Amino acid sequence: MIDRVEIYVKAGDGGNGIASFRREKFVPFGGPDGGDGGDGGSVWLAGDSSVSTLQDFRYRSRFKAQRGGHGKGKNMTGKKGEDLSIKVPLGTVVRRKGEGGSGEVVADIVEQGQRILIARGGKGGLGNTRFATSTNQAPRRATPGKPGEEASLVLDLKLIADAGIVGYPNAGKSTLLSRVSRARPKIGHYPFTTTEPMLGVVEAGGRSFLLADIPGIVEGAHKGKGLGLEFLRHVERTRVLIHVVDGGVEDPLSDFKKVEAEFAAYPADLKQKPRIIAVNKIDLTHVRERRAALEGDFDQLNMPLHFISAATGEGVDGLIRKVLEILTATRPVPAAPEEETKVFRPRPVSSRKSAGEENRRHG
Ligand SMILES: Nc1nc2c(ncn2[C@@H]2O[C@H](COP(=O)(O)OP(=O)(O)OP(=O)(O)O)[C@@H](O)[C@H]2O)c(=O)[nH]1
Ligand SMILES: [Mg+2]
Numbered sequence: 001m002i003d004r005v006e007i008y009v010k011a012g013d014g015g016n017g018i019a020s021f022r023r024e025k026f027v028p029f030g031g032p033d034g035g036d037g038g039d040g041g042s043v044w045l046a047g048d049s050s051v052s053t054l055q056d057f058r059y060r061s062r063f064k065a066q067r068g069g070h071g072k073g074k075n076m077t078g079k080k081g082e083d084l085s086i087k088v089p090l091g092t093v094v095r096r097k098g099e100g101g102s103g104e105v106v107a108d109i110v111e112q113g114q115r116i117l118i119a120r121g122g123k124g125g126l127g128n129t130r131f132a133t134s135t136n137q138a139p140r141r142a143t144p145g146k147p148g149e150e151a152s153l154v155l156d157l158k159l160i161a162d163a164g165i166v167g168y169p170n171a172g173k174s175t176l177l178s179r180v181s182r183a184r185p186k187i188g189h190y191p192f193t194t195t196e197p198m199l200g201v202v203e204a205g206g207r208s209f210l211l212a213d214i215p216g217i218v219e220g221a222h223k224g225k226g227l228g229l230e231f232l233r234h235v236e237r238t239r240v241l242i243h244v245v246d247g248g249v250e251d252p253l254s255d256f257k258k259v260e261a262e263f264a265a266y267p268a269d270l271k272q273k274p275r276i277i278a279v280n281k282i283d284l285t286h287v288r289e290r291r292a293a294l295e296g297d298f299d300q301l302n303m304p305l306h307f308i309s310a311a312t313g314e315g316v317d318g319l320i321r322k323v324l325e326i327l328t329a330t331r332p333v334p335a336a337p338e339e340e341t342k343v344f345r346p347r348p349v350s351s352r353k354s355a356g357e358e359n360r361r362h363g
Contacts, residue, residue, distance in 0.1 A: 003157040003234075005057040006097060009119045012040025012081035014145025015068035017125035021138065022074075032132050032139055035071030037124030040148040041081030045094060045107065047114040048087040054157050065119070068145055071127040081121055091160045094118070097152040106153070110160065118153065122146035156233070161199055161212035163323050164235030167244035168255040169216025169226065172280040174198070175310035176244060177213040180320060185213055192216060192227060197234040204320045209327055212238065219258040222265035229266050236268045240276065240326045242319065247279040247287040247307070253297040274326050276304045278319055283309035 015037025022030025043065045063086055069078030094107040094116065107116040123146045131139035165173040169191030177183050181200025186193050194215045202211050212234050218226035235241060243259065245252045256277070263270040277298055281287050287294075291307060298305050304322050308315035 003054060005054045005061065005155050006152065007057055007061045007063065007086075007155060008150070008152050009043040009062075009084075009086075010064045010150040011042050011119035011121040011148030012065040012067040013147050014038070014040050014122035014124040015070040015078035015081075016144045017127040017130070017142040018071045018073070019128035019140045019142040020073035029138065031137060032128040033073050033075045034127035034129055034142050035073070035076040035078065036127045036130070037071050037145040038068030038078035038080040039124045040068045040121030040145065041065030041083045042117055042121040042148075043119040044083060044085045045088050045092070045109060045116045045118055046085045047090050047092070047109040047111055049090055049112050051087050051089045053089060054092070054155055057155065065121060065148065067148070068121070068124045070145075071125070071142070075127070075129055077127075078124055080124075083121070085115070088155060089157055091158050093156040093158055095154045095156065097154050119149040119151050122148040158233055158237060160210070161235065161238050162209040162327055163202075163240045163242060164212045164214065164238040165242045165244055166214060166232075166235060166259065167216060168246065168249075168259055169193075169218060171216065171244040171246040171255070172310040173213050173216070173244045176242070176278070176280070176308070176316070177211060179310050179313055179316055180204075181211060183213070191218075195227065197231055202320060202323075204317075205324055207324060209324070211323075217259045217262050219261070221262045229262060232263075232266050232268070232270065236270070238273070239330045240274045240323055241270070242276050242278050242323065243303075244278045244280050244310075246281055247290075247294060248281045248284050252279060252294060256298070274330065276306060276319065276322055276326070277301065279305070279307050280310050282307045282314060283312045 017036045018034040020034035022033045024030055043063060063084055065084040066081035068081045071078045088109055090110055092109045093105060096103045096106050125143040125145045128139045128142045131141045165176055167173050174185035174187050174194050177185055177200050180202045183198055183200030185198045192215060197212055197214045200211050202209050214231040214234055215227045221229045245256050249255060279294055306315055306319045308319055
């Protein structure tokens with residue numbers, strides 16, 4: 001799954017205005033009739049639910065909208081350049097590409113049909129007709145079109161799940177997702193079986209919600225150990241996390257704490273998110289036998305605690321009921337950041353130069 005791409009967009013330049021004079025039989029000095037240039041086309045990003053990945057941007061990452069036509073004689077305005085609308089999946093976060101990484105968030109596309117203007121087309125120039133005055137009835141002046149805006153952007157796809165499954169590798173996260181939804185993630189008796197996030201729809205109690213399973217997290221993940229922490233961005237916007245712990249390992253509490261410590265190293269405040277602890281593999285005798293001890297260990301954490309077997313389904317209904325309870329109780333987390341910018345207006349790189357050129361002409 002490709003979930004981060006870089007694209008370059010360029011809006012169309014405005015067409016030039018032109019200087020032209022009427023040529024008619026028997027009219028030796030016709031008046032000015034140079035038309036304006038047409039405006040360049042703008043570039044938009046549009047949320048579209050029929051697109052589900054950023055995959056296509058691997059093959060095409062440069063987008064240019066049409067330029068405006070130049071003005072013509074007989075006062076003909078140049079044709080307006082056509083706008084370009086780029087379809088992106090819902091959950092796409094758009095950032096301006098900054099130095100050494102991704103910069104400020106420009107837009108967050110979460111709804112079908114949501115459109116964001118990311119590069120405005122350049123204005124068409126003025127034809128000489130515009131400059132005719134009582135004292136200068138034959139102006140030779142016309143202005144060039146303005147350059148269209150351009151931008152380098154980083155697109156990130158964040159799955160918009162309601163709940164997320166996190167935990168140490170091999171804890172049984174994918175087994176849990178496959179137990180409660182129709183998703184069929186890969187399950188294996190070794191760490192890092194899951195290398196890409198996976199989504200499933202959970203239907204329970206007449207309601208349904210989206211549950212995301214992500215790769216396991218190990219100690220030092222924030223320094224790049226294991227598969228790193230970047231997959232946490234897929235659960236950043238969930239409203240509740242199920243932290244799955246393998247009840248069969250030597251020290252389940254220690255694994256739990258290692259994962260929690262990595263949350264702290266992650267930029268988004270995951271520690272503020274409601275979490276449910278699901279101690280898994282209760283079907284194994286040695287896990288069942290230490291249940292009371294584990295209860296004692298985890299109780300101090302003050303989080304809802306469930307003992308489950310993702311393999312047999314034991315305790316899973318209760319866990320899902322708890323998830324639903326939290327989802328119902330919490331106000332839907334707005335998917336978009338509060339200071340969402342709907343219109344992004346980067347300055348065209350060459351705008352200064354052309355302004356200077358124009359000044360010279362005027363002067
Ligand atoms: N006995 C028992 N085994 C389980 C249970 N849940 C998962 N397993 C086994 O534990 C192993 C890991 O399961 P996964 O679901 O792949 O674990 P994961 O947490 O997704 O692992 P990563 O994707 O590598 O992080 C597999 O061999 C599963 O069959 C359970 O409830 N009981
Ligand atoms: Mg897995």
